[in-house]
Amino acid sequence: MNKLFKTALASLVIIPSCFAEWETLQTNGEPVARHEAGFIDVDDKAYLVGGRRVNPVSIYDPATKTWTQGAKSPIEIHHFQPVVYEGEIWVVGAMTGRFPNETPVDKILIYNPENDAWRWGPAIPEGRARGGAGVSIHNGKIYLSAGITRGHMGGFIPWHDSFDPKSGKWTQLPDAPHARDHFQSAVLDNKLYLAGGRQTSRETNEVFSRTVGPVDVYDFASESWSTLEEDLPTPRAGNTTFSYGRKIIVIGGETGEQKTAHNEVEAYHVDNENWEILPSLNRGRHGTGIAIIRCNLYTSSGSGNRGGSPELTDIECISCDKLN
Known part of the structure; x- marks a missing residue:
């Protein structure tokens, strides 16, 4: 079957619309339960990858x-934010091993959905490997921001690096204003946003408490950082x-202030320069991601409480129209 015909067939696939509030879907089967995993879309399907233990990809x-x-x-790969590059899922800046002495994975891992196959990619420069970092793509380059170098014991850093998959070149960029780990990044309007996270330090008994409120913004044009006023x-x-649209959206998470995972959904409107409250998740969760397919948003898996349990197997969906 040629590529053009496959594309035409794909356009005929009908995906049910989700509601204006988060809806917990009834599904055929369920994913392998996990947390500290990645959840991302490729070609109208959602892929749940990694997590604690060695897991299959759940599709x-x-x-x-x-x-x-x-x-x-x-x-085993966990504590990473996956990105899609040329139809493949790239895992950059993951950790492996057991709590609390996890170690950074020193190479990129790549999953090919079409072949259902993993392969090793390029190495991360010596001394710059870390997990729990923000990872985003902009103009064909992968940006690896902040993270932590010594599992949950400590070593949170403000580092900021870029990787060009075409040339194989890594570049060290100016450090972010705030060190943080256990967070994700997003790109909008030629800028990179680092939102959420904490400064994890089990060696000082501060695993969950040191959350980071400021949102750091990297301007690709000027190669400089600023921090949002709010x-x-x-x-x-x-x-x-x-x-999505004109907003940076932050979903779920965990803190030391409550046992249950957070269900809050908050959005920063880049034009109005203010935060908005969006519909909350039905079930708070952390350690997962988002898939955007045909104007529906999906999130699945993760942990329902602070820490590693319970590991969830449900999937929630909301219409993108609610985010406008």
Whole structure:
């Protein structure tokens, strides 16, 4: 089947619309339970990758509301924000191993959805490997921001690096204003936003408490940082962050202030320069991501409480129209 015909067939796929509030979907099957994983869309399907332990990829098809299982990752990978580059899922800046002495993965891992196969990618420069970082793509380059170098023991850093997959070149960029880990980044209007996270330090008994409220912004044009005047309204770590329309949206997370994971959904409107409250999740969760498919937003898996349990297997959906 040629590529043009496959594209034409894909355009005929009907995906049910979600509601204006978060809806917990009834599905055929369920994903492998996990947290500190990645959840992302490729070609109208959502992929749940990594997480604590060595897990298969769990694949959700919204057209049939069906979960299937793919290949297992070659090693345990967790605490990362996946990105899609040329139709493949890239895992940059992950951790491996058990709490609290996890170690950074020193190479990029790549999953090919079409072949259902993993392969190793380029190495991360010596001394710059970390996990729990923000990872975003802009103009064909991958940006790895902040993170932590010594698992949950400590070593949170403000580092900021770029990687060009075409040339294989890494570049060290100016440090962010705030060190942070357990967060995600997003790109909008030629700017990179670092929102949420914390400064994890088990060696000082501060695993959950040191959340980071300020939102740091990197201007790609000037290669300089600034910080928003208004902090994230609900500071939290383990959050999902993404851009949609004119907004930077922060979903879920965990803090030391409550046992249950956060269900808050807050959005920064870049034109109005203010924060808005959007519909809350049905179930608070942290350690997962977002998939955007045909104007529907999906989130799945993660942990329902602070820490590692319970690991969730449900999936929630909301219409993108509610975000405008």
